Amino acid sequence: MTSTLDDILSVAPGITDRNEAVREQRHRYRVRMLSAISISYLIDCLLLSLFFAAGTVPVQVPALYGLAGLGHVLILSFLHWVGVSDRVRSSQMTEWQMIYAIAVQLFFVVWAPSIATYFLSIIFIIFGFGALRISLRSAVIMWAMAIVATGAVLVIFRGERVGVAHPSAFESVVILSSFALVLLRCILLGYYASQLRIRMFKKNVNLAEEIAERKCMEAELERHHLHLEELVAQRTRALSIAKEAAETANRAKNTFLATMSHELLTPLSGIMGITELMKRNAADATTQNQLLKMGDAQNRLLHVINGILQHSKLEAGRLTLECNAFSLSSILKWVSSHLHPLADEKEIALAVADLSGWDGVEFFGDSARIGQIVSEFAANAIKFTERGGSVKVACEVVEVPGDAVLCRFAVSDNGIGISPEKLDRVFNSFEQVDGSFSRAYGGLGLGLAICKQLAELMGGKVGAVSKPGVGSTFWFTVRLLKDSSTASARSSAQKQS
CATH class of the missing domain: 1.20.120 (Four Helix Bundle (Hemerythrin (Met), subunit A))
Structure with a gap:
């Protein structure tokens, strides 16, 4: 009940x-x-x-x-x-x-x-x-x-x-019979209760088995976890060893390249000096022409050796930047005078931005490295532009709070362009647009990689936009310090004018 x-x-x-x-x-x-x-x-x-x-x-x-x-x-x-x-x-x-x-x-x-x-x-x-x-x-x-x-x-x-x-007696018989039935009912209720307890016991047993199974699974997971931690530790040690070995090999490579570059520069300097003397003493035009070709080959070899030497210094972190006073127009004038003969040879119109308005302001930084990057971008633009094309060098100065400025140089051309899948790799070391042995354009593939590292050392970054058959634009930014006194004088002059 x-x-x-x-x-x-x-x-x-x-x-x-x-x-x-x-x-x-x-x-x-x-x-x-x-x-x-x-x-x-x-x-x-x-x-x-x-x-x-x-x-x-x-x-x-x-x-x-x-x-x-x-x-x-x-x-x-x-x-x-x-x-x-x-x-x-x-x-x-x-x-x-x-x-x-x-x-x-x-x-x-x-x-x-x-x-x-x-x-x-x-x-x-x-x-x-x-x-x-x-x-x-x-x-x-x-x-x-x-x-x-x-x-x-x-x-x-x-x-x-x-x-x-x-x-009465009859009632006693009925009562005894009823007690027998009541006893039977108690037995049935007891059986029912025992069945309920048996079911409860079975459920408890099943629950205990599930708990034991979960504990076994937890123990197994714990063992797997410990095993994974051990594997991670082993792989971490292996990666550390591999990293150390790679760094050792990289240092050995850079040391080898630097040593070999120095060793190659010594005899090359002597050869170039002798070639220059021979050009001065050449009697006929044929010998003069041959010596000129020899000089061009020597200059290309010198450029390659200098690139390898500079790359090894950058990789080893031994390249130091200079800080000297200069004007922006002087850099672009040097680039123009340096690359105009190459552009005229291919009948390419080389246009350099006019920064004479900044002549009264002195900037402080490594002008040689900035000129090197601009020259590398412009030389590549001339090299990959067909005869009769055009190359434009632009510069934009953005003043930031304080005595610093952000200069953005950009070199644009209407040359062959670069496909999007190759554009992401042009700033990698030893990477070229055409990597085949029969490529039409030479080069070691270090120039753009060196430019990227130099720009990052000067607090800037590099980038490129290109479309095959239309042309390319390579740009980089650098942070420079400006002379506040010359900048104030320039501002006063602009106001008076």
């Missing part, structure tokens, strides 16, 4: 009402519980019907007892439907049902005194079953209250001491 659903569900931690499977399981247990209560009241009604058949009780007794059982089932169903049973403890539901059932039995003890023993036995069964569902303290308190209430009912309504009735 008591609810066991919440006790069964309470042993499964982590179950929520949102879980559909749990809701279905809860519904099944409620149906079984209500069925057990209904069957219990039905058995009582059948036994009371036997008493009615024996003439011991009127027909109203089994009828009203059935209505009381129906009320018990309906009230409990309503509490389940509105969710009260989910919000209160299972012991509270059990106590409520025990109070209801005991009140029903006491009512019939008064109304049908001839079979009061039967109803008192049912009270005993209620406490015997209910004590399994509530705490011992609550069971003892309710048991004492039931004894007091039963005694009070017998004294007040029957005028006798607490005890059992003295039915």
Whole structure:
């Protein structure tokens, strides 16, 4: 007659009402519980019907007892439907049902005194079953209250001491039969309770197995984690060793290149000096022409050696920048005078920006490195522009707060252009647009890489925009210091003008 659903569900931690499977399981247990209560009241009604058949009780007794059982089932169903049973403890539901059932039995003890023993036995069964569902303290308190209430009912309504009735012989047979049926009902209820406990035990076993399996998985994950950490540590050590070896090899390479460049420069300088003397003393035009070609080859070789030497210094971090005073127009004039013969040879129009407006301002920086970058960009533009094309050198000065300025140099041409997939690699070391052995344009592929490193050393950056068949624009920026006194004088002169 008591609810066991919440006790069964309470042993499964982590179950929520949102879980559909749990809701279905809860519904099944409620149906079984209500069925057990209904069957219990039905058995009582059948036994009371036997008493009615024996003439011991009127027909109203089994009828009203059935209505009381129906009320018990309906009230409990309503509490389940509105969710009260989910919000209160299972012991509270059990106590409520025990109070209801005991009140029903006491009512019939008064109304049908001839079979009061039967109803008192049912009270005993209620406490015997209910004590399994509530705490011992609550069971003892309710048991004492039931004894007091039963005694009070017998004294007040029957005028006798607490005890059992003295039915007739036929009634004794019926009562013994009813006790046998009650015992059978207790056995069935005990079997039902044992099945519930077995199910609970199996669920606990399954839960314990799941917990053990999770612990095994956690231990396995921990082992994998430790193994991964060990692998990471090993690979980190291997990478450190490989990095150190690569750095050692790179230092050895740079040292070798620097040494070889110096060793090559020494005899090359002597050869170039002798060639220059021979050109001065050449008697005929043929010898003079041959010596000129020899001088050009020597200059190209000198340019290659200087490029390798400078690249090795940049890679090793041994290249130092100078800081001298200069004007921007002097750099572009030097570039123009240096590259005009090369441009005139290919009939290319070389246009250099006019920066005479900045002649009154002195800037501080490494003018030689700036001129080297501009010259490299312009020389490449002339080299990759077809005969009759044009090359333009521009410069833009952006003043920033303080005594610094940001200079942006750009070299534009209408040459062959560069495809987008190759444009991203032109500033890499030893990278060329045409890397084949039969390429039409020579070069070692170090010029643009050196320009990028020099620009970054001077606080700037490089970039390029190109379209095949249309032309290219290579630019770079550098940060320079300006003389505040000359800049103020220039500003005053501009205001007066």
